Amino acid sequence: MKILIIGGGMGGTILANNLARRLTNEMKSGKARITMLSASDKHMYQPGLLYLALGRITPDELYRDQASLLEAGINFHVDPVTDFMLDNNQVKTKSGKIFDYDILVIATGSRMFPEGIPGMTEGSETFYTEESAVKMLKRLQSFEGGKVVISVGVPHKCPMAPLEITFMLHDYFKDRGMSDKVQLHYTYPIGRVHSLENVAKWAAPEMDKLGITYETFFNTKEVDVENKILRSEEGFEVKYDLLINIPAHKGMEVLEKNGLGANGWIPTNRTKLNMEGRTNVFVCGDTTNIPISKAGSTAHFEADTLGENIAAMVKMGIPVREYDGKVFCFIEAGKDRATYAMFNYLTPPDPKAPTKAVHWFKMAYNKLYWVSARGLL
Amino acid sequence: MAERKIVDGRGSFCPGPLMELIVALKSSQIGDELEVLSTDKGSVNDIPEWLNKVGHAYISTTEAEGVWHIALRKSK
Numbered sequence: 240m241k242i243l244i245i246g247g248g249m250g251g252t253i254l255a256n257n258l259a260r261r262l263t264n265e266m267k268s269g270k271a272r273i274t275m276l277s278a279s280d281k282h283m284y285q286p287g288l289l290y291l292a293l294g295r296i297t298p299d300e301l302y303r304d305q306a307s308l309l310e311a312g313i314n315f316h317v318d319p320v321t322d323f324m325l326d327n328n329q330v331k332t333k334s335g336k337i338f339d340y341d342i343l344v345i346a347t348g349s350r351m352f353p354e355g356i357p358g359m360t361e362g363s364e365t366f367y368t369e370e371s372a373v374k375m376l377k378r379l380q381s382f383e384g385g386k387v388v389i390s391v392g393v394p395h396k397c398p399m400a401p402l403e404i405t406f407m408l409h410d411y412f413k414d415r416g417m418s419d420k421v422q423l424h425y426t427y428p429i430g431r432v433h434s435l436e437n438v439a440k441w442a443a444p445e446m447d448k449l450g451i452t453y454e455t456f457f458n459t460k461e462v463d464v465e466n467k468i469l470r471s472e473e474g475f476e477v478k479y480d481l482l483i484n485i486p487a488h489k490g491m492e493v494l495e496k497n498g499l500g501a502n503g504w505i506p507t508n509r510t511k512l513n514m515e516g517r518t519n520v521f522v523c524g525d526t527t528n529i530p531i532s533k534a535g536s537t538a539h540f541e542a543d544t545l546g547e548n549i550a551a552m553v554k555m556g557i558p559v560r561e562y563d564g565k566v567f568c569f570i571e572a573g574k575d576r577a578t579y580a581m582f583n584y585l586t587p588p589d590p591k592a593p594t595k596a597v598h599w600f601k602m603a604y605n606k607l608y609w610v611s612a613r614g615l616l
Numbered sequence: 617m618a619e620r621k622i623v624d625g626r627g628s629f630c631p632g633p634l635m636e637l638i639v640a641l642k643s644s645q646i647g648d649e650l651e652v653l654s655t656d657k658g659s660v661n662d663i664p665e666w667l668n669k670v671g672h673a674y675i676s677t678t679e680a681e682g683v684w685h686i687a688l689r690k691s692k
Contacts, residue, residue, distance in 0.1 A: 355642070393638045398630050430662055434632040456669050458638060473669045501643060509627070530628035530636045564627060584627035 240271050240553050243330065243338055245320050246346035247277030247305045249285075249612060250524030250538030254344060256614030257546030259310035262553060266312045271553050273312070274340075276332060278319040280305055283369075284608050285396075286535060289403060289571070292366035292375045293411055296605075301369065308612050323497045325520060342519050342549055345505060346542075347494065349396055349525035349533060351486035356392065358462030363390065363484035366404070378481065379411065384420030385480025387412075388469055390459045392487030393428050396525060398532045399580070401425070401485045402433060402442050403571040408483070409449050410574035423450075424477060426457035426469070438570070438580055441590050445572065488533065490526055504528035509584070510561035512545055521545055529564075531584075536567040539611065546614075569601040577601050620651045625659070626683060633659045634666055637688075641672070644690045649675070652686040660684055 242258060244251045255275050265271035282305045290296045306315050322331035323345075330338050351367045353359040364379075366372035387408060391401045405425050412421040425432065425446065431439035432446065432453050446453055458472040462482065469477045489495075490503020499505050499514070506515040507527035514520040523545055524538030531537055541562055548558035564584030571577045572593035579597060580588035610616045623640045625633030633654035640650055652663060660677055663686050667674045675687035 393635055393642075394631060428638055429632065429634045430665060434630045434635055436629075436658065438630075456666060458670070530625050530631065530633070532630045566630070580630075582629050587629045 240265075240341045241339055242271065242273045242342045242344070242549060242553075243340035244273070244275045244344045244346060245277075245330065246344075246348060246524075246526075247275055247279065247282060247315075248346060248348045248524065248538070249535045250348075250526075250542045251275060251277070251344065251346035252282060252305070252308055252612045253539055253614050254346065254523060254542035254545050254549075255313050256308075256310045256612075257542060258550055259313050260614065261546060261550035263312075265553055272314070274314040274316070274338065275309070276316050276318055276320055276330070276338065277305060278317070280317045282308055282612065284605070285367075286608075287605060288366045288369070288372045289400065289407070290605070291369065292372040292404070293379070293407055294376050298369050298373065303609060303612075308609070310613075320493060323494075323499060325517060328519070340519075342521070342552065344521045344523055344545065344549075345494070345499075345514070345526055346523040346538070347491040347526050349488040349490050349503070350492075351396070352489045353392070353484060353486040355487050356459055356461060358464045359390075359392075359459070359484055359486070362462040362464040362467075363482040365484045365486050367396065367486055375483070379408075382421075382481055384417055386422045386424055386478060387481045387483060388424045388477055388479035389426060389483045389485070390462075390469055391427055391485045393458065394488055394533060395485045396488050396533045397568075398434060398534060399438075399568045399570045401427065402438070404483060404485070405451060406445070406449070406573045407571055409451060414574070422452065424479075425451055425453040426459070426471075426477065427453065427455050428458045430455050435580060435582070435588055437587055437589050441578070441592075445593075488525070494526070500528060509564065511558065512541055512548075512562055521549070531564055532566045532568065534566055534568055536565075540565040540567075542614075569597070569604070571598065571601065618649065620649045620687065623650055623652045625652055625654045625656075627655055629656070632656065634662050637663060638666075641690055646690055646692065648690045650688055650690070652684075652688075654684045654686065655682060657684065659686060663688075 364375035576593040577598035582588040
């Protein structure tokens with residue numbers, strides 16, 4: 240059975256390794272073959288970008304060679320897919336090669352899309368790529384004070400990032416002795432400071448305590464770069480001296496071009512994780528249109544489910560479990576304290592008060608990630 | 617009447633049905649009708665309140681088997 244995984248991010252990598260261990264004997268006997276196609280020979284730990292933007296880590300700490308993360312026996316090619324011929328169980332790559340499959344997994348991730356809001360790219364700083372995070376750090380270092388506004392695009396990657404960058408910026412400026420020169424102002428698209436009600440109930444008083452102001456029901460419509468004004472769909476305006484953007488995201492363009500899903504999000508069964516209408520095509524991570532967080536942990540838990548199911552399909556012809564919507568997110572609440580939110584389709588999260596212990600666990604996880612990507616944690 | 621576009625926010629705590637609706641509206645045309653499915657009772661108040669603030673037309677809310685169906689029209 241030929242298993243083809245498109246995408247070498249967190250979901251694709253964890254899945255490939257999970258399958259390689261479950262199917263060791265089948266791979267040796269030639270009954271199963273795992274191939275991964277990726278656009279890059281490097282693997283980035285994307286949650287590290289938050290720390291890069293604040294000078295807490297350096298770019299080299301974000302990367303490993305993708306091949307070094309994969310179990311022996313996985314066929315890895317840096318050759319992105321250009322055409323999906325799903326009716327023929329084939330894909331075509333940039334180099335012109337055709338790959339056949341029996342089971343296809345699409346885990347191509349997402350890309351930021353700030354250009355959807357006029358003025359946003361020119362007028363704001365962000366940290367969703369290495370380049371933008373380093374640029375933001377330089378801007379922060381030269382910032383001498385004023386109103387710092389956080390704008391949140393929809394949909395965005397990492398649901399906790401808006402809160403984390405806000406709280407971490409608070410401590411960043413405090414450590415630089417600039418608390419009296421900086422006003423942090425947080426905006427959010429819906430009627431509370433976070434989409435998770437229990438997280439909002441924790442975060443709003445935390446902001447009050449730290450003197451961070453906030454404005455809800457604020458969907459950024461445009462940025463007036465010349466006058467440094469943020470305008471919302473709801474008809475409100477906020478002046479800023481420094482604008483930090485949590486950019487809206489889209490799925491990958493190649494998926495849109497191949498007609499697999501509007502805006503690059505593939506319609507996906509929320510428990511079986513198959514592409515709607517296809518029994519041998521599965522979707523993992525940001526790429527799905529499932530209405531849950533676009534987060535690394537989502538990709539991780541989906542990959543765990545798919546690993547069990549695809550291995551069972553090879554061995555027995557049937558999948559064995561369903562994805563329950565599990566998501567786990569750390570929430571940095573400053574430079575040295577954190578909490579977390581864990582939830583699924585049926586159970587909302589109930590975050591506790593931030594502690595130093597959870598922060599240090601997160602810092603440890605930033606290193607342990609490389610074990611996680613290998614499918615061992 | 618054109619068919620209503622379904623925004624399936626069932627089981628979504630994060631980003632949640634309203635956020636799903638905001639995303640769906642970005643790729644809709646003025647005059648399009650949408651119907652949000654939500655298992656979160658908070659949507660019954662949150663969504664009409666937001667529609668009113670932004671200026672889209674709220675049509676109706678109905679409930680069937682624990683799922684709220686909130687209909688609206690994109691107006692701007």
